[in-house]
Structure formats: C-alpha cells, structure tokens
Amino acid sequence: MTALDLTGLSAGPAQVWGGIRLVPLLRAEPVAGLRLHREAYGSGDFATEDVRLNDGAHYTSYIPHGFVADWSGEGTAAAYGTSLGGAAPAGRVALHRMAKRRPGDRLRFLPLHLALEGYLALHFGGPSTLWDTWSREALRSGLSPRVESAYLGADVPGLADALRVFEIHPRQCGVLVYAADALGAAFAVPHPDDYRALHATLLQDLFGELIHQYALFGRPAAEFTARIEDRHVRGTGDLRAAVRAQERAWRAAHDTVMAAELYATSYAFSRVYRMGGFDLWRFLPPFERGGAAQHIGEAITDRRGRVAYLKTFRLSENQVRRGHLLRSLAAHDWHLGRCAQALGTRPEELTRRIRDAGFASLLRERG
Amino acid sequence: MAEESRADLVAAEDVLLFVNAAITATGQREFHSGAGAQRLSLDFLHEYVRVNYRTVYAAALALDINDHNAALIVRHLLVSADEASADDKRVEGRLIAARLAALPPQRVYRLMRALRAAKVNNRRTRAIFRDWLGARPDLGFDAVKYRAGLKSAARHVHLPFADAELGDFLFRPGRRPHYAHPLLDAHRRAHYEQGALYELPFTVAEGFAARHGVARETFLKRVAPRATRLERLRFQGRAGAPAADLAGLPLTRLALFVLSLAPGERAARRAELTDALRAAALRAAGPHARSWGRVAAVLDDSYSSAGSGVKRRRPLAVALACHFLLEALAGAGAYRGWWTSGATDALLVRPRGATPLGSRLLDALEEGPERVVVVSDGWDNAPPGLAGEVLRVWRTRLDPGLRTRVVHLNPVYDADGFDVRRLAPSVPTAGIRDAEDLPALVEIAAFAEGRTGLAELSTYLDRRTADFVASVR
Numbered sequence: 001m002t003a004l005d006l007t008g009l010s011a012g013p014a015q016v017w018g019g020i021r022l023v024p025l026l027r028a029e030p031v032a033g034l035r036l037h038r039e040a041y042g043s044g045d046f047a048t049e050d051v052r053l054n055d056g057a058h059y060t061s062y063i064p065h066g067f068v069a070d071w072s073g074e075g076t077a078a079a080y081g082t083s084l085g086g087a088a089p090a091g092r093v094a095l096h097r098m099a100k101r102r103p104g105d106r107l108r109f110l111p112l113h114l115a116l117e118g119y120l121a122l123h124f125g126g127p128s129t130l131w132d133t134w135s136r137e138a139l140r141s142g143l144s145p146r147v148e149s150a151y152l153g154a155d156v157p158g159l160a161d162a163l164r165v166f167e168i169h170p171r172q173c174g175v176l177v178y179a180a181d182a183l184g185a186a187f188a189v190p191h192p193d194d195y196r197a198l199h200a201t202l203l204q205d206l207f208g209e210l211i212h213q214y215a216l217f218g219r220p221a222a223e224f225t226a227r228i229e230d231r232h233v234r235g236t237g238d239l240r241a242a243v244r245a246q247e248r249a250w251r252a253a254h255d256t257v258m259a260a261e262l263y264a265t266s267y268a269f270s271r272v273y274r275m276g277g278f279d280l281w282r283f284l285p286p287f288e289r290g291g292a293a294q295h296i297g298e299a300i301t302d303r304r305g306r307v308a309y310l311k312t313f314r315l316s317e318n319q320v321r322r323g324h325l326l327r328s329l330a331a332h333d334w335h336l337g338r339c340a341q342a343l344g345t346r347p348e349e350l351t352r353r354i355r356d357a358g359f360a361s362l363l364r365e366r367g
Numbered sequence: 368m369a370e371e372s373r374a375d376l377v378a379a380e381d382v383l384l385f386v387n388a389a390i391t392a393t394g395q396r397e398f399h400s401g402a403g404a405q406r407l408s409l410d411f412l413h414e415y416v417r418v419n420y421r422t423v424y425a426a427a428l429a430l431d432i433n434d435h436n437a438a439l440i441v442r443h444l445l446v447s448a449d450e451a452s453a454d455d456k457r458v459e460g461r462l463i464a465a466r467l468a469a470l471p472p473q474r475v476y477r478l479m480r481a482l483r484a485a486k487v488n489n490r491r492t493r494a495i496f497r498d499w500l501g502a503r504p505d506l507g508f509d510a511v512k513y514r515a516g517l518k519s520a521a522r523h524v525h526l527p528f529a530d531a532e533l534g535d536f537l538f539r540p541g542r543r544p545h546y547a548h549p550l551l552d553a554h555r556r557a558h559y560e561q562g563a564l565y566e567l568p569f570t571v572a573e574g575f576a577a578r579h580g581v582a583r584e585t586f587l588k589r590v591a592p593r594a595t596r597l598e599r600l601r602f603q604g605r606a607g608a609p610a611a612d613l614a615g616l617p618l619t620r621l622a623l624f625v626l627s628l629a630p631g632e633r634a635a636r637r638a639e640l641t642d643a644l645r646a647a648a649l650r651a652a653g654p655h656a657r658s659w660g661r662v663a664a665v666l667d668d669s670y671s672s673a674g675s676g677v678k679r680r681r682p683l684a685v686a687l688a689c690h691f692l693l694e695a696l697a698g699a700g701a702y703r704g705w706w707t708s709g710a711t712d713a714l715l716v717r718p719r720g721a722t723p724l725g726s727r728l729l730d731a732l733e734e735g736p737e738r739v740v741v742v743s744d745g746w747d748n749a750p751p752g753l754a755g756e757v758l759r760v761w762r763t764r765l766d767p768g769l770r771t772r773v774v775h776l777n778p779v780y781d782a783d784g785f786d787v788r789r790l791a792p793s794v795p796t797a798g799i800r801d802a803e804d805l806p807a808l809v810e811i812a813a814f815a816e817g818r819t820g821l822a823e824l825s826t827y828l829d830r831r832t833a834d835f836v837a838s839v840r
Contacts, residue, residue: 013721013750024721165399167670167721167748170708225752226725230760236733239760243725243753250750 001281002266004299007306009188011176011254012169013247017162019218021181023254025174031190031308034278034300037068038198039108051098051110057124057144059098059117062152063110064204069300069309071276072105099273099280107275111311112206114272115298118282119315120146123326126362127334133351134334138362148319150206156184157215160203168196174310176259177202177211180218183293184211186262188310190300209316224250261293262312269299277303285315287323294320322357375821382423382824383814384786385416387798389432389440390808391787392780396675398682399746400782408782409439417443421451425459426828428466429835430811431804437466438478445492446485460495461836467499472509475499476516483523493524500526507548510536512568569594583607600624613639618647619801622688626680630715637714648691651803655696659738662697663731664704665724666690667743673718683718685778686742688802693740696806705731707743722746724790725753732761738772740809742799744779745788755791762793774812776805 008031012024041049041063049063098117099109126142127134153159156179166175173195174188184207189195228242255263267283274280278300285294297312315323332339340350351363394406413436417424428440441463444451451459467475479496482488500520503509509517510533518537520526528534535542536551546552549566556563557575564575569590576586584607591599591609596616603611603624613621625633625640633640649656672683690713694702704713705727708720724747731739747754758773776799777787789796795812799805814824 013748015721015748016751165671168719169721169749170719223751226750226756227752228756228760230764233760233764236729236765239757239765240729242760243729243757246750246753 001269001301001305004263004267004283004310005301005304005306006188006263006310009174009307011251011259012172013250014224014254015162015166016221016223017165018158018220019180019215020156020158020162021178021221022162022166023176023178023258024169024172025176025186025188026169026171027173027192028171030173030192031302031306033071033073033276034190034302034308035070036189036191036194036198036309037070038201039066039068041065051113053098053117053121057121059113059120061113061116063113065111065201066108067111067309068102069107069109069275069278069280070105071278105276107273107280109272109280109298112298112313114280115282115296115311115313116148116150116206118270118284118298119296119319119323120148122284122323123330128330129333129335131335133336133364134362135364143359143362150208150313151212153203153205153207156207156212159207159215163200163202166199168199172196175199175202176262177207178221178258179211180214181221181258182210182214182314183259183262183295184208184214184314186259186295186297186310186312188307190308205311206313208314208319211314224253262295265292265295272298278308284323285320287320287327289321289324291317294323318357322359325353325357325359372820378420379814379821379824381416382420382821382828383811385412385420385423386427386430386432386811387777387787387796388412388780388785389427389430389436389798390800390804391433391778391798392782393433393435393678395677397678397779397782398671398673398675398744399779402677404782405780408785409436409780412785413439413443417447418450421455422458423828425455425462426832428462429828429832431801431807433800434470434474437470438474438481441466442478442481442485445482445495446487448489448491456491458832460491462832463495464498465836465838467495468502472503472513473516476513476520479520479523480516483519488523496520496524497526500524505550506533507536507550508568511550511554511571565589565593567593569598613643614646616643616647617801618644618651618692618803619684619688621647622684622691622802623680625714626684626687626716630717633714640714644688644691645695648688648695651692652695652806655806657696657698659693659696660698661701661734661736662693662703662738662740663734663736664690664693664702665727665731665739665741665743666704666706667722667724667741668706668708668710668716668718669720669722669746670718671722671744671746680718682744682778683716685776685799685802687713687716689740689742689776689799689805692802692805701736703731703734703736721749723749723753725750725757728754728757732757732765732771736771738774740805741773741775741790741794743775743777743790745775745777745781745790745796747790758791758794774809776808776812 008027009025012026014021014023048060051059053059098114099107102108124143124146126138130139171192173190173192176183177185185205187202189198226246228246233239233242265285267285269281269283272280272282280298280300282298284296287294294315295312296315297310299307300309302308328339328343332342336347336350340347343350354363388409392405392409394402394409396402397405424440425444428437444459444463448456482492500506514537521537532546532548532551536546546555553563553566554571557567561579561581564572567575572590572593587602587605587607600611602608621643625644666686666689668683668686672686674681690704706716707722707724707727710716722743724743728741773794775790775794775796777796778799779787780798781788787796787798797808797812799808
C-alpha cells in the first residue's frame with residue numbers, strides 16, 4: 001500500500017471564513033461496520049500526558065482525547081464526552097500505549113499522536129554503523145530526547161470562528177482545513193454522526209507552524225463563487241445541467257489542484273493494528289526537498305484498502321528537512337562522505353546541516 | 368441632469384439601506400458577527416443617515432423598524448436638535464411622540480435614562496416626555512413595575528406629581544402607613560405579607576417571592592392571572608405554570624414559540640399548533656389574503672438560521688412564519704414552500720446543514736410561479752454564489768419579461784456590509800424582522816429594483832409618515 005485510496009469521499013462546496021477554508025468531505029453512504037467515539041482526558045488545563053512506548057521509551061505530549069474505534073457492528077454512537085457502557089469513565093486515564101485493545105471489538109488510540117510518534121521515532125536509535133564521526137552519546141542513546149513542537153488548533157487564528165460558523169452537510173464525514181489555501185490537515189471518519197460529534201475536536205488538534213503563520217499573516221481567502229455560462233441556456237433543464245456542471249468542475253478543480261499533494265503523494269505505510277476487517281496504519285511522506293507539502297498521518301482502511309478514518313498533519317519545512325536528512329543518512333549507512341556525495345555536497349557542508357537541524361549532539365567534537 | 372439623477376439614485380440606495388438595517392439590526396450578537404461589531408456598524412449608519420438625510424432619518428420612525436432602532440433614532444434626533452430647522456423640529460416632534468406611544472414603556476424609560484446620561488435636558492425634550500408620561504394610563508402601575516425608570520424620568524423632566532402619594536412612594540418610601548392606590552399599597556404589604564405579592568405585576572412579584580422563599584411551582588400557579596401574555600408564554604411547560612393561550616398571538620412570536628418546543632412535542636400537538644399558526648397568518652394577511660396568485664417560497668433552514676444565543680432561532684422563526692403567511696396570501700392550493708434542507712414538514716424544521724439556495728431556487732422557479740419569495744440570511748454556500756447566478760440567468764435568459772417576480776427577505780443585518788446580504792443585484796432585497804410586515808416590505812423592496820427613483824420614494828415616505836402620525840392622534 002503506497003497511496004491513500006479516498007474512494008467514496010468526495011469534496012463538497014468549500015466554506016470560507018477569513019483566511020481559513022474548510023472543504024467538507026461527503027460520503028454517499030457511511031462505512032459499514034466501523035464507528036469512532038471520543039474519550040476525553042484531562043480537565044482542559046493543557047496538562048501533558050506521558051505515554052509508555054513499546055521499547056521502554058516515553059512520549060510526553062499534550063493529549064486532549066483518544067478515539068475509540070468500534071468494529072463490533074453494534075453501531076451505538078456515544079455522544080461527545082460520554083463514556084461507553086462498561087468502559088472506564090472519562091477522566092484521567094493511565095495511558096500505556098498509543099493503541100490499546102479495549103474489551104469487545106474496540107481499540108483506543110491517540111489521534112495524530114500515532115502519526116507524530118512515527119515521525120519522531122524515525123531512525124530514533126541513531127547511527128547504525130560505527131563511523132568515527134559519531135559521538136559516543138549518539139551511539140548510546142541515539143536521537144533521545146527528540147522534540148518537535150506544534151500549535152494547538154485553538155491557537156490558530158480564525159480557526160475557532162471558522163469551525164463555529166461552518167455549516168455541516170448532512171452526509172459530511174470529513175473536512176480538509178486550508179489556511180491561506182495551504183492544506184493544513186485532513187480529517188475523515190466513517191459515519192456522519194461521528195463527524196458531527198467530532199467536528200469541534202479539530203480545535204484541540206495539532207497544527208504545523210506553517211498553518212499557524214499563514215492563518216496569522218494571510219489575507220482572507222477568496223471564495224470560489226459559481227459562474228454559469230448563460231449563452232446556451234434555453235430552459236430550466238439547461239440551467240439545472242449547468243448547475244450540476246459547476247459542482248463537478250469545483251470537485252475536479254479541488255481534487256487535482258488544491259488537494260493534489262494529499263491524493264497524489266506516495267506514502268510509506270506501516271500497520272499499527274489489525275481489527276477485524278479494518279487496519280490501522282500510520283504513514284510517512286517521502287520527505288522530498290523542494291517545497292512540496294508533506295503530510296504525516298494515520299488512517300484506518302477497510303478490507304479493500306479504502307480509507308475509513310484519516311487524520312493528517314502538515315509538516316513544517318524544517319520538519320521535512322530533518323526527516324530528509326535522517327532518511328538520507330540511514331540510506332547510506334550513516335557514512336558522512338557517501339551521504340554528502342549522494343546529496344551533491346561536501347561532508348563539511350553536511351555536518352553543518354546536521355548541526356542546523358538540531359542534531360549536533362550526534363557529532364563528535366573535533367579539535 | 369445626469370449628475371442629479373445619479374445623486375438621486377445614491378440617495379435612494381442609502382435610504383433603503385438604512386431602512387433595511389433599522390428593521391433587522393438590534394445590536395445583538397448574530398450567527399456570523401458579535402454584538403460589538405453589530406453595534407459599531409449600526410452606530411455609524413445612524414450617524415451617516417442623520418447627518419446626510421435628516422428628514423428621511425426622522426421619517427423612518429413611521430416605518431416598521433424595530434424598537435431598538437426607533438429608540439436610537441429618537442435619542443439621536445433629540446441629542447442633535449440644534450441641527451434641525453424649526454419646521455423640521457415640528458415634524459420630528461410629532462413623529463417622536465407617535466413612536467413613543469407605540470414603544471413598550473420599558474424602552475422609553477431606558478431611552479430617558481440614556482438621554483439623562485447624555486445630559487440632554489432642554490425644554491423640548493422635557494415637554495415630549497412629560498406628554499408621554501401624562502398619557503400613561505396608570506402611573507401608579509409604572510411606579511411599581513418600572514420604579515427606577517420612573518424615578519429617574521421624574522427627576523429628569525421635572526415632573527410635578529399631582530398626587531403627593533406617588534411622590535412619596537418613589538422618593539420617600541416608608542413615610543405613609545398605607546396608600547390609597549391599590550397597587551402601591553400591595554407593594555407596601557408584599558414586604559411582609561405573602562398574599563399581597565399576587566396582586567403585583569409578575570416581574571415585581573417574582574422578586575418578592577424569592578424574598579419570601581415561595582416555591583416556584585406554587586408561585587407560577589398563583590401568579591398566572593397577573594402575568595402578561597408573553598410572560599405566560601415564557602413559562603409555559605414549567606411545573607405549575609398553566610398552558611399558554613396561543614390564540615391571538617402575533618405570527619412570528621407564535622413561530623418562535625413553536626420552534627422552542629422539542630420535535631416530539633411539536634408532532635404530538637400538530638393539529639393545535641398548525642391551526643394556531645394558520646389563524647395567526649390569516650389575521651396578519653388581512654385584506655391581502657388569497658390575493659397573490661401562485662406563490663413559491665425558498666426558506667432557509669440551514670445551520671446559520673439558528674441565530675445566536677440572544678436571538679435564538681430568530682431567522683428560522685421568520686422563515687416559518689413567512690411559510691404560513693405566504694400560504695394565506697397565495698390563492699387556495701397555489702403555494703409551495705421549499706426548505707433548503709429538503710424538509711417537507713414545516714412544523715418539524717430545525718436549523719441544520721448547509722445552504723444550497725441555488726438548487727432550491729431552481730426547484731421553485733421550475734414550477735413557474737407568479738411570485739418567488741426567498742427568506743434567507745444570504746449566506747449561500749453550497750456552492751457559494753449559485754443562487755445569484757441562477758437568478759441572473761433566469762432574469763436575463765429565461766424570463767426577461769418579468770413574468771415571475773422574485774423578492775429576497777433577509778432577517779439578519781450584516782455588520783460588515785452595513786446592509787442585509789444580497790443574493791444578486793437584480794433581485795430586490797429587504798430586511799425583515801416580523802413576518803407580519805411582509806406585504807409592506809415587498810412594497811418597499813420594489814423601490815430597490817431600480818425602477819423607482821428618489822421622488823417616488825419620498826412620496827411613499829411622506830404617505831407613511833402622514834398615516835403613522837394620524838394613526839396615533
């Protein structure tokens with residue numbers, strides 16, 4: 001699996017508020033057999049949570065909520081903030097895992113953190129081959145501690161208002177968030193009722209630095225208003241056809257121009273959990289340099305590989321650079337010379353880039 | 368000549384814009400903008416129109432503008448009295464007196480307090496308010512219900528109290544052992560006697576009930592005869608409160624009440640509610656009933672029609688009321704309403720979903736009605752701007768002969784645009800607050816179509832002014 005299969009999700013007409021454009025994703029019918037619920041943690045005081053990872057490492061972050069995927073087929077949707085029958089009441093829950101099986105056919109996972117952890121753990125162990133350029137520190141503890149920062153949705157200027165005045169479509173199962181027409185996040189769920197309950201949780205999601213800055217400094221986005229070519233309209237039938245054509249044109253323009261980076265990029269998927277006919281994945285972008293937008297994320301796919309749940313995070317330019325650097329180093333067995341040659345530069349320049357990326361502790365001090 | 372006509376056009380536009388704003392804006396939070404933005408925008412508009420078109424500004428008092436703006440206009444006219452000529456002042460004075468008589472008393476008392484804060488206290492102002500106070504049916508009642516208001520008003524306009532009793536009640540409480548006026552005496556006794564509080568107006572009795580620790584249920588049961596109709600409506604459904612009488616309620620108020628009920632209850636009381644709405648609509652239609660021919664309506668029940676916390680479901684209530692009113696105005700069986708959500712049962716509508724106005728308009732136009740009325744806040748977003756395009760193409764290509772008349776009524780003031788939001792330049796748009804005003808508004812909206820100039824508009828305003836002043840005399 002290398003690409004997101006968004007069959008069944010089609011873009012609806014966008015709604016613009018200031019610099020934020022929200023594009024609804026509509027499903028003709030909900031995904032059968034999977035529902036998502038939300039589990040609220042913390043008391044809203046922005047406390048950070050500690051998550052224990054498999055290999056004894058710790059992950060500390062602000063975690064407002066977890067999602068519970070339910071593929072039991074019972075189809076009871078829990079309202080926002082309520083606890084499921086038999087499950088522990090919402091409140092401070094000890095978080096042992098990123099994804100943890102719950103009694104019955106349920107899985108609790110931490111939205112977005114699953115994806116972020118995948119990015120943070122990229123070549124986390126540090127150099128795998130012992131060249132004398134690497135410090136002893138690097139060999140002992142790798143990239144630990146590895147830190148990345150993001151902005152809370154509520155801190156993205158205008159996003160709160162945009163979400164408040166957004167009119168949710170009847171069949172809406174997801175949304176694409178644009179700031180100054182840069183895609184910041186994609187969010188899709190299996191069922192319209194789930195979306196309605198989770199719409200406001202976008203405020204508690206993480207957004208990249210770029211989106212925050214675009215929303216802060218960007219001008220109001222222009223609305224794409226409908227234009228009907230009236231030369232060939234002879235009756236209401238023609239007019240109706242022209243209206244349909246408008247809707248199709250917008251959808252095509254959106255999918256091929258505005259969201260192309262999401263649809264067309266090939267990702268590296270890794271499976272986190274198998275649940276019945278569904279799979280929980282996280283994915284990483286190719287970390288290509290050159291300005292193209294790169295998203296990390298997580299997805300639940302059904303048996304045929306179609307996306308039932310999706311959440312993405314747009315990496316900032318620096319984050320892409322760091323990913324690119326680590327990828328390149330690992331691809332060349334962490335040999336500075338060979339890696340520099342492959343990148344078309346000199347080893348001195350490469351060490352400068354490693355320092356600039358914040359990985360100075362990996363390098364041995366010379367002289 | 369061309370210059371003059373262009374100036375006329377701008378003036379006519381400004382006037383209509385102000386009328387739209389004065390009908391819809393209340394300085395309260397709306398779905399899309401906050402209270403601050405609304406008030407700032409409205410203040411600017413008032414000042415702009417007052418300075419540039421003072422006669423029109425005063426004449427607006429004769430139109431169906433809302434109470435908030437009426438009070439604002441009166442205040443601004445009195446504050447800036449030195450800008451008017453003697454003749455203007457005479458007309459203004461008559462308009463102000465007529466409007467004050469129509470305003471709810473609490474609004475007038477609030478207005479007097481605002482004038483006092485602005486230190487406007489000339490002979491004319493005092494005379495206007497002394498006349499108003501003199502025309503109050505029972506100042507004793509006002510002294511009990513609007514005690515603080517009357518007190519500050521009496522001070523401000525130098526009101527000599529003819530009966531010393533009222534003066535004592537307001538300014539020297541506790542002086543007299545008892546009052547001859549039954550309400551004043553009930554107010555005195557209510558301080559220590561529970562039974563007396565049921566002789567007082569509802570709002571005053573409520574305070575005493577809290578002081579005496581009367582159970583809410585008992586209180587509501589016993590105070591019901593003293594409560595006004597709207598107060599009874601507000602407490603309808605609470606424990607102990609008797610069922611409100613829906614007959615005789617104004618249409619929009621009734622629609623608001625219906626929307627406040629849960630869908631289950633609406634369905635259970637379907638016959639009763641529908642009958643009440645139909646009856647109110649017929650009353651509102653008056654002589655126009657059954658005279659409009661084939662009518663189609665496009666009614667907005669998208670999420671934004673939920674209004675805001677302070678104007679809860681107001682846009683949706685206006686749409687619901689218009690639905691029933693248009694049914695009464697259209698010929699028998701010649702009406703059809705199209706809700707944007709696709710709902711077919713008007714009684715169970717709720718604010719939900721996006722606003723595909725364009726496709727609904729197309730549905731409505733396809734049936735070839737004589738009139739199409741759109742009731743929407745103008746935020747057409749699925750896709751944006753489609754309604755305007757449909758209307759443009761309809762007017763230019765399919766119906767250049769104006770067989771179908773389209774009018775857009777908008778219940779929400781757009782603070783950024785200083786007007787209500789429009790769908791298309793070719794379609795006249797009017798603000799609407801109460802569905803009952805719909806026939807009059809459609810008349811005003813005709814001016815916005817550009818076929819009528821300032822002269823006709825002035826004639827219209829003069830006629831309304833004369834009617835209004837005469838109706839009060």
